Amino acid sequence: MSLPLFLHFQTRHAADIRADGIAIISPSFFKPRTAEMLRTYLREVISVAPTMPVYYYHIPSVTGVDVLGRDVLEGIEELIPSFSGVKFSGSDLMDFGQCVSYSQPHWSCLYGVDEQLLAALALGAHGAVGSTYNYMGSHFNELMAAFERGDLVQARTIQFKMQELISYAKKLGFDLGVNKQLMIELSGLSLGPPRLPVMPCAPSVALSIVQKYHSLFP
Amino acid sequence: MSLPLFLHFQTRHAADIRADGIAIISPSFFKPRTAEMLRTYLREVISVAPTMPVYYYHIPSVTGVDVLGRDVLEGIEELIPSFSGVKFSGSDLMDFGQCVSYSQPHWSCLYGVDEQLLAALALGAHGAVGSTYNYMGSHFNELMAAFERGDLVQARTIQFKMQELISYAKKLGFDLGVNKQLMIELSGLSLGPPRLPVMPCAPSVALSIVQKYHSLFP
Amino acid sequence: MSLPLFLHFQTRHAADIRADGIAIISPSFFKPRTAEMLRTYLREVISVAPTMPVYYYHIPSVTGVDVLGRDVLEGIEELIPSFSGVKFSGSDLMDFGQCVSYSQPHWSCLYGVDEQLLAALALGAHGAVGSTYNYMGSHFNELMAAFERGDLVQARTIQFKMQELISYAKKLGFDLGVNKQLMIELSGLSLGPPRLPVMPCAPSVALSIVQKYHSLFP
């Protein structure tokens, strides 16, 4: 039942450099059919660094895996003592709510669909991880602060602007290549070109989205 | 470009009995490929009762129609002067947020996925329409009241219980037949058996869900 | 467990005009979850005309119903004595093959995806029903004749040309509106405009496809 060796190397490496934790995504070529298959996989990946904090990274639209996040969490703390939570990048908020509800005190349920973060906060999300935060982080911090102080009107205003921007970008082919270009243009984060099959963003596309950004967040 | 006659009869009948409004779902056999096709269809259905308030009923998981709700709303008030809003039964809350954001003052954006109503309230839902409200309405009224007064902890507690109930029912084959039986058992609403292809609920299934309900909402 | 009355009216009408048979599609709003639900529905539709030949029309890409055709056929002859076969409009040819293999001598397994008819013939299809046959019927008759006499090279040549035409049309937005226009242009079958939400075909699109047709079938 061995895994590819490089998964163990990577996990061991994360422990060696004293990473704060690792997030493990489901395999998607041969897909687990049950929560038990997925839990067993997570335990095996982390077995070489058993005290490393580990998160289950749930992203069904990418993996095509049809297993509820909540079902993966069932009894996982006995199987993986260092289990620390879930990054939930899905739009099924019944499943997310049930993850939050089942969550142990030392776990974190982090939400990953930036376009609807406010919805997840209402359901008790403990935090957020997402790619657009690389250039829109300050606006999302404002959104979260507004939410914390009970100012839903303000939180909603920021979320709606962000939705308008992403919706606009999607019609132009928003992907990781576009996202990396936006990081450069808006945050000065130059992380190199995307890896194939993602292609670099056409300058006209980036320019158009940047203008939209400045019109929404002047 | 005529529609089946009975759609016009039904619409006309709704006007005759002075219904408060009608909700129109997308055709799903030949599916509209664009928002324009769908808008043109809505206008044609309502053409025999042009002052009747009309809602677009967005439920992509059932219709299989891949058109954003927000795109349907684009310019619809010029096409259908009596347009009154959307019943949004989908889990894409970026799309729902954009419907709310684009909504005219006299429209209503009603949310239809009961299991995640709280998320939609955070995004500004103006109301809710759903099948479980036939027997859980009082709990949802409490949820909405808690939300209104800013008590998210209480709202979340109710939503989580409701998620646990529906999640439990889903593993037993939750469908309209089960739902009708729950209406009888929990609210005394005896509306007759479901229509085929939905089958009546097995008594053991109904009993099991009713017990779960009473354990969650004692 | 009553059905909408108009389904019974339509079935009764078909019997009155001495139609050769009727084909029944699965309901798709409330979707059957099991083959048994779907069989029970078919029996109820046909109950007002119990000697009328009846076909199950399997088209999962349109209905979104996730039930195998073969499972619907299980034991159906005892439930519906006038059952006469299946129109199979799906691309799962294991399921189609199993329908053919299970088929009773007086049934017909008709195939409905014109673009891959030759594949279904190889698996034993008893006939074909499809929309493009309204203007390409003579070519498909040649394809079937070539297949019958064992000339797969010729059959394949015709199928490939037809695939090229449909593939070309799909990139231009092939739908029922386009199909109706092609019926007019290529066969002189003027059946009126499509019903909403399908829109009439833009003349430039029809012209372009007609030219492609003539280049492929000079």
Next chain:
Amino acid sequence: MSLPLFLHFQTRHAADIRADGIAIISPSFFKPRTAEMLRTYLREVISVAPTMPVYYYHIPSVTGVDVLGRDVLEGIEELIPSFSGVKFSGSDLMDFGQCVSYSQPHWSCLYGVDEQLLAALALGAHGAVGSTYNYMGSHFNELMAAFERGDLVQARTIQFKMQELISYAKKLGFDLGVNKQLMIELSGLSLGPPRLPVMPCAPSVALSIVQKYHSLFP
């Protein structure tokens, strides 16, 4: 635009051991949106061993990539001179037929859905690659021989038996773990347990399928 290094290592290694060729699957985490993105990826993978025969391995149900195989082939011989064909593991036989039709004389269009191989042979498949051939190869050789000599009745009989076996296995949870156990039981090919997340096959499941096999192929 660099790829992960280990892809280049693997390709280089294949060249060093004088492999007959390599098959490249689409990336599926960040999915290519266009055929051009996918072609560019294939070229980059093979760039370290530019004379190695290379096949595009099309398996959309696993990768979730929505790009037609035929579109990937467009102009690929100029981009990748050693391009040698496609392994097509999909059920869209219009797309497969168009791959065959476009195929250059020195390419091979190999079919990978064992349950419907006969359909692909009718459309001109040049060969077959599949996992069940590890224990049912002799029956498929008979099927192909029957097809070659024009005996479709015999070819169909074998294909139907195989469909019945796989259909039976699917209802018991057919996956790679089951498949490996069948290799041991039916061919004596002991290749070790499956890798996670796939779990070893329960003995009762294997036994049941083996019995079915012997009843179908006595």
